[in-house]
Amino acid sequence: MEKVIDVQSLRKDFKSHSSRSGLKGAFRDLFTRNYKVISAVKDISFTVNEGEMVGYIGENGAGKSTSIKMLTGILTPTSGTVRVNGMDST
Numbered sequence: 001m002e003k004v005i006d007v008q009s010l011r012k013d014f015k016s017h018s019s020r021s022g023l024k025g026a027f028r029d030l031f032t033r034n035y036k037v038i039s040a041v042k043d044i045s046f047t048v049n050e051g052e053m054v055g056y057i058g059e060n061g062a063g064k065s066t067s068i069k070m071l072t073g074i075l076t077p078t079s080g081t082v083r084v085n086g087m088d089s090t
Helices: 022-029 064-072
Strands: 003-018 034-049 079-084
Touching: 003 064, 034 064, 064 079
Parallel strands: none
Antiparallel strands: 003 034, 003 079
């Protein structure tokens, strides 16, 4: 059977700004910002063959929507490969 979806070591990280508290902290944030990296999807791999049906379940915040957006090409992955119908979606 032919692979319709092939995902290998898929990862998506977002950079989030963390603000300091108080007036002094807000003033310092104007010049230097603190960022933290949040991983939405961490190293997932799977394949879907032609004719297979797949259910995609998980808890809130597990990365389901982010994974689907990377499969469709709406988001670009931080690392890993995504091939849908033989084409790279990056």
